[in-house]
Structure formats: structure tokens, C-alpha cells
Amino acid sequence: MGRWSRPLAREFVGWLEVPVSANWLDVGTGTGVVPEAVCDLSDPASVLGCDPSEAFVAAARERVPDPRFEVAVAGVGDLPRRERGYDAVVSCLALNFFPHPDAAVEEQLELTKPGGVIAACVWDYSGEMQFLRYFWDAATRVDPRAAELDEGQRFPLCTPDGLEKLFEEAGARSVRSAGIEVPTSFSDFDDYWRPFLGGTGPAPSFVATLSEQQRDALSADLRESLPEGEDGSIALVARAWAVAGRRA
Numbered sequence: 213m214g215r216w217s218r219p220l221a222r223e224f225v226g227w228l229e230v231p232v233s234a235n236w237l238d239v240g241t242g243t244g245v246v247p248e249a250v251c252d253l254s255d256p257a258s259v260l261g262c263d264p265s266e267a268f269v270a271a272a273r274e275r276v277p278d279p280r281f282e283v284a285v286a287g288v289g290d291l292p293r294r295e296r297g298y299d300a301v302v303s304c305l306a307l308n309f310f311p312h313p314d315a316a317v318e319e320q321l322e323l324t325k326p327g328g329v330i331a332a333c334v335w336d337y338s339g340e341m342q343f344l345r346y347f348w349d350a351a352t353r354v355d356p357r358a359a360e361l362d363e364g365q366r367f368p369l370c371t372p373d374g375l376e377k378l379f380e381e382a383g384a385r386s387v388r389s390a391g392i393e394v395p396t397s398f399s400d401f402d403d404y405w406r407p408f409l410g411g412t413g414p415a416p417s418f419v420a421t422l423s424e425q426q427r428d429a430l431s432a433d434l435r436e437s438l439p440e441g442e443d444g445s446i447a448l449v450a451r452a453w454a455v456a457g458r459r460a
């Protein structure tokens with residue numbers, strides 16, 4: 213997934229149009245792709261990334277050597293405060309993993325300065341996050357148990373209406389949303405399929421539960437359904453929904 217989150221983070225940060233010299237908080241920073249994009253594109257005064265995982269915090273520290281960047285072990289419910297508030301509080305590909313997204317957005321809004329920006333983006337799991345969509349549609353044909361693991365079913369929040377409603381109910385003003393698409397290209401079928409055989413996450417975990425026969429049936433179904441170019445490459449897009457609002 214890291215292969216695609218970096219270009220997404222850059223598009224997301226650009227879409228926000230936060231003025232230069234802002235103080236940012238990135239919640240669920242992971243390996244720091246958002247702070248990296250903020251430092252590259254937005255000339256911030258500071259960017260604080262936070263994540264409950266010590267391993268991610270260490271990886272982010274290594275990835276972003278910029279002196280304006282700091283990182284802390286912290287998660288929603290205990291987010292780091294800034295005395296005068298942050299100009300921008302953001303999260304990328306994380307909101308749907310928080311135990312209570314409504315409480316998380318309220319907490320993030322409270323940490324934002326009056327007039328400051330609060331924003332999130334999440335994959336369009338039920339629509340045009342194509343490489344996962346192809347996977348779960350084929351997986352469900354092979355084994356109907358797959359339906360309950362499909363992120364498209366598990367994260368109904370990840371739609372423009374769902375996100376806008378969440379932000380508005382938390383008290384954000386001037387709420388807007390947009391689709392952001394990043395190209396996801398695979399050199400051939402193996403390049404697409406291999407990560408499902410050994411990676412982490414719901415899809416590889418599901419593949420690990422299949423018999424050899426079911427696994428072969430799944431890969432045959434995918435070979436059939438994925439759009440393959442003449443040279444064997446597979447060009448897909450991954451769409452994310454971004455949402456942003458302001459603190460009154």
C-alpha cells in the first residue's frame with residue numbers, strides 16, 4: 213500500500229491549499245508520507261506526526277530528516293496539544309481505522325485554531341480503489357466468506373456523503389470533499405498478485421486461509437477479470453475521497 217500512499221499524500225496536501233508557515237498535526241502518520249509532502253510542498257513552520265505504533269514513529273523519523281518535523285507516539289484520545297492550536301490537523305488513510313471516527317474528528321477539531329483546517333482522506337473502498345475492488349469481487353465469487361472482510365462493506369464511512377456528514381456533525385464549517393485519483397500500474401499479473409501472497413492486511417490474510425485449489429481459482433478469476441494491456445501490464449487507478457472543513 214505504501215507504493216500508492218506517497219503520491220496520494222502529495223495530491224491531498226496540494227488540495228488543502230494551507231498557507232505557508234502553518235503548524236500542522238498529522239494523526240496516524242505511519243511512515244510519515246504526509247509530513248514529507250507537507251515539508252516538500254507547503255513550506256510549514258512545523259509538522260508534528262503522531263502514531264500509536266513505536267515502529268511507525270521510528271520509521272517516520274528516519275524517512276523525514278527535515279528539522280521542521282517532529283514525531284510522537286500518540287493516538288486518538290490522547291493527541292498532542294499545541295498551546296495556541298494547530299493551523300491544520302489532518303489524517304491520511306487512517307480515519308476508518310480509528311475506533312470511534314466521530315469522537316476522533318471532534319478531538320481533532322478541538323485541537324485546531326479558530327479558522328484552521330481539519331481534513332482527512334480515505335480510499336474509495338466500495339468504488340474506484342480498483343486493485344482492491346477487483347480482488348474482493350473475485351474473492352467473493354470464489355468464497356462468499358470474503359464479503360465480510362471486504363473493506364467496501366466494512367467501512368461504509370468512506371464515501372463523500374459519509375465523510376461530509378461526519379465532519380459537519382462534529383461542528384466543522386465550510387465542509388467540502390473531492391475525489392483524488394492516483395495511477396496504480398502493475399508490470400504484469402505477478403506484480404499485481406504477489407503482494408496478496410505474503411503481505412499483511414485483510415486481503416493477504418484471507419488468501420492465506422484458502423486451499424491451494426481455491427487460491428488457483430482466485431488467481432484464474434483475477435487473470436480473467438483484470439484489464440491486461442497488450443504487453444501484459446495492468447493499468448488501474450486508486451481513488452481516495454478527501455474531506456476538509458474549518459473550525460468556526
Ligand SMILES: C[S@@+](CC[C@H](N)C(=O)[O-])C[C@H]1O[C@@H](n2cnc3c(N)ncnc32)[C@H](O)[C@@H]1O
Nearest residue numbers: 217240241242245264265287288304305306309
Ligand atoms: C494505513 S496507515 C496510514 C499511514 C499514513 N498516514 C499514510 O498515509 O501512509 C494507518 C495508520 O493509522 C494508525 N492508527 C491506527 N489506529 C490509530 C489511532 N487510534 N490513533 C492514531 N493512529 C492510529 C496506524 O498505526 C497506521 O500508522
